[in-house]
Amino acid sequence: AGGAPPPPALPGYLFVARRVRPHSLPRSESNGAPSGSAVLPAPAAMGPKAASGFYLGRKPAALLALLLAALLLALVVLAALYGRSLREVEALRAAAAPPSPPAGPEEEGAGCCPPSPSPGSTRPPGVWDNPRLPRALLPLHYELRLWPRVSPGQPGPFVFSGQVNITVRCAQDTATVLLHSSELELWGAAVRGPLPEGPGGGSSIEVAELWLAERQEYAVLELRRSLRAGERYVLQLSFRGPLNEDLDGLFLTRYTDQGQSSMLIASLLEPTYARTVYPCFDEPAMKATFNIIIVHHPSYVALSNMPAIDKSEMKDENGSLWTVTTFNTTLKMSTYITAFVVCDFDYVTRTERGNEIRIWGRKEAIKNGYADYALNITGPLFSFLEDLFNISYPLSKTGEVPSFH
Structure with missing residues (x-):
């Protein structure tokens, strides 16, 4: 009676309302009558301090558990796929190397x-x-x-x-x-x-x-x-x-x-x-x-x-x-x-200081001039490096093939 209404419930949290008896309510300093709201004891009067920690509500905890389960499932699937790919590679290598050597x-x-x-054969230790x-x-x-x-x-x-x-x-x-x-x-x-x-x-x-x-x-x-x-x-x-x-x-x-x-x-x-x-x-x-x-x-x-x-x-x-x-x-x-x-492949070519330079590539790429820049820059680069280090290129030709990685 005369107490404040309990706080509204929040999703995922549990509140307990405690009924406070009138005679236990503190009186006002003016007339000694109970005040209109309950005054909670000071923190020191509430017993020992609770241990510190990290607390989650029900919904965040359920979401975290769901994410962990999904991660575990993904790891199991990836491990299975990796094992399957290893078996396929070993099978291909075995097929590519039949035991009988070819005649030729x-x-x-x-x-x-x-x-x-x-x-499985064993040998004694040696060089x-x-x-x-x-x-x-x-x-x-x-x-x-x-x-x-x-x-x-x-x-x-x-x-x-x-x-x-x-x-x-x-x-x-x-x-x-x-x-x-x-x-x-x-x-x-x-x-x-x-x-x-x-x-x-x-x-x-x-x-x-x-x-x-x-x-x-x-x-x-x-x-x-x-x-x-x-x-x-x-x-x-x-x-x-x-x-x-x-x-x-x-x-x-x-x-x-x-x-x-x-x-x-x-x-x-x-x-x-x-x-x-x-x-x-x-x-x-x-x-x-x-x-x-x-x-x-x-x-x-x-x-x-x-x-x-x-x-x-x-x-x-x-x-x-x-x-x-x-x-x-x-x-x-x-x-x-x-x-x-x-x-x-096809190629384009030029000569720089007696060194034949060939740029190789797909026939369509060579026809469309995609190798021309590489051809035009390779010769001057070689000449610059020869002059810089005072070392002549030791070979009679240079061939450049596109990266296959």
């Missing part, structure tokens, strides 16, 4: 070795456990033949094969040869030497076993007798690998030109992807010169670090015709600098 000209005269051990190559053998020169087996309109899966002959100098006696190799099938391992100073191939050294040290990405050749320090030898291997669309190593990418779907084969070998294309000493300090040959479909053009010096034709085991493009010998360089392109 690069296999002629190549010997055979025992098959590589299964991934193959070191992440750095031993310095027993130093590469001098590579003879590399690369064959991307791709034709226009081919549905896939895509593979490439090849052969590499590596001339090495033996720095210390060894009966174990280590090369980098990753995701490649290897066969036909052979070693010849010591090489005479003049022409001649040297005698054959039997390879007792070829196996893979997968953890450090090595191909290990164990020989029947040791290589002698100070002598030169030739290591020969045939190989085969999948041509994926991962944008590293040797890969295939697709584009549209004049409304038609086309394919481009290119390489990106830095920092350590050369070993996924051909067996090699894949460390930057182990530089060598390269003679590169690319076998490709006649409707495509092949590009590499150096100018092409010869083109010929050959037939495969099925009678299909292929073009063989041979390139000039490179300067001494690291393996990751080797570059390969197979495409049906």
